[in-house]
Amino acid sequence: MEVVRAIPCGYCKGVIRAIEIAKKEREMNPETPIHILGMLVHNKYVTLALNELNIISHNEKNKTRMELLEEIDEGTVIFSAHGVSNAIYEKAREKGLKIVDATCTDVLKTKEMVKEHLSQGEEILYIGVRNHPEAEGIVRDDPERIHLITNVEDVNRTDVHSPVFVTNQTTMNMLEVPEVLDAIREKYPDAVISEEICDATRMRQNAVRNLPPLDILYVVGDPHSNNTRNLGKCANENVKVIRYIESVEDIDPSDLQGVKKAGVTAGASTPTSLYQQVISFLKDFKENDPVPKRTEHIL
Numbered sequence: 155m156e157v158v159r160a161i162p163c164g165y166c167k168g169v170i171r172a173i174e175i176a177k178k179e180r181e182m183n184p185e186t187p188i189h190i191l192g193m194l195v196h197n198k199y200v201t202l203a204l205n206e207l208n209i210i211s212h213n214e215k216n217k218t219r220m221e222l223l224e225e226i227d228e229g230t231v232i233f234s235a236h237g238v239s240n241a242i243y244e245k246a247r248e249k250g251l252k253i254v255d256a257t258c259t260d261v262l263k264t265k266e267m268v269k270e271h272l273s274q275g276e277e278i279l280y281i282g283v284r285n286h287p288e289a290e291g292i293v294r295d296d297p298e299r300i301h302l303i304t305n306v307e308d309v310n311r312t313d314v315h316s317p318v319f320v321t322n323q324t325t326m327n328m329l330e331v332p333e334v335l336d337a338i339r340e341k342y343p344d345a346v347i348s349e350e351i352c353d354a355t356r357m358r359q360n361a362v363r364n365l366p367p368l369d370i371l372y373v374v375g376d377p378h379s380n381n382t383r384n385l386g387k388c389a390n391e392n393v394k395v396i397r398y399i400e401s402v403e404d405i406d407p408s409d410l411q412g413v414k415k416a417g418v419t420a421g422a423s424t425p426t427s428l429y430q431q432v433i434s435f436l437k438d439f440k441e442n443d444p445v446p447k448r449t450e451h452i453l
């Protein structure tokens with residue numbers, strides 16, 4: 155079978171940096187309890203691998219970041235690549251925890267911009283995903299004046315006074331954001347807009363858009379990962395079937411019957427070994443081949 159990989163795909167600079175920060179922290183402090191608020195990056199296999207280094211992720215679904223932080227009483231807390239609100243930072247300081255901030259610099263850039271525009275008395279429209287940690291980390295800094303916009307309907311429901319500043323979560327879909335921005339421009343013609351989809355997200359989405367005609371496309375990544383989910387949505391109409399998988403183990407061999415050309419892409423938080431294993435399996439695939447076990451090599 156011919157296999158085409160979208161280039162680039164997989165780890166971005168922010169994810170590589172966050173993982174290196176966590177590993178270094180463990181190396182330098184072998185005995186210290188180390189906690190991560192949430193998932194360091196959105197991939198459960200990375201979370202499990204960090205867990206094996208005794209770096210514990212606190213990520214209960216129904217708890218807020220603040221509630222999770224309440225449970226950490228000693229040692230080091232690492233803030234994930236998605237960033238945290240100022241209140242979380244303050245609380246960790248009050249608790250006397252050592253803070254290690256692995257927030258991606260691209261997220262910090264939007265956070266700084268929002269802060270600056272708030273200080274000038276502006277209202278903020280922030281295009282993002284509800285309950286996503288990156289959006290939460292920004293909106294919670296001032297819920298009265300930072301308004302989360304998830305779609306055009308949200309724009310229509312807003313009633314804010316000028317001046318208005320508009321920005322967005324870094325991992326949004328570059329094909330969907332323009333529609334929301336158009337609605338904002340129509341309702342708030344004087345709004346100042348700074349579209350901040352990060353380069354890593356944009357390049358991975360473009361790579362998927364430019365794939366040749368395919369019988370099937372595998373998008374490798376974690377369902378929590380916003381940029382992974384968006385990759386599949388960027389595929390062009392020449393891709394017949396799209397499958398979201400977390401590892402090679404999720405491949406259903408019946409999907410491969412008659413497939414001559416398959417594509418593979420991976421989210422920015424997907425370990426290289428996971429998507430490489432998918433590529434190798436597809437390249438050598440013969441009917442009735444069993445799906446192998448997922449590789450153990452993650453970090």
Ligand code: SF4
Nearest residue numbers: 166168258324352354
């Ligand atoms: S996807 Fe973009 S914003 Fe998110 S960690 Fe990677 S480089 Fe940073």
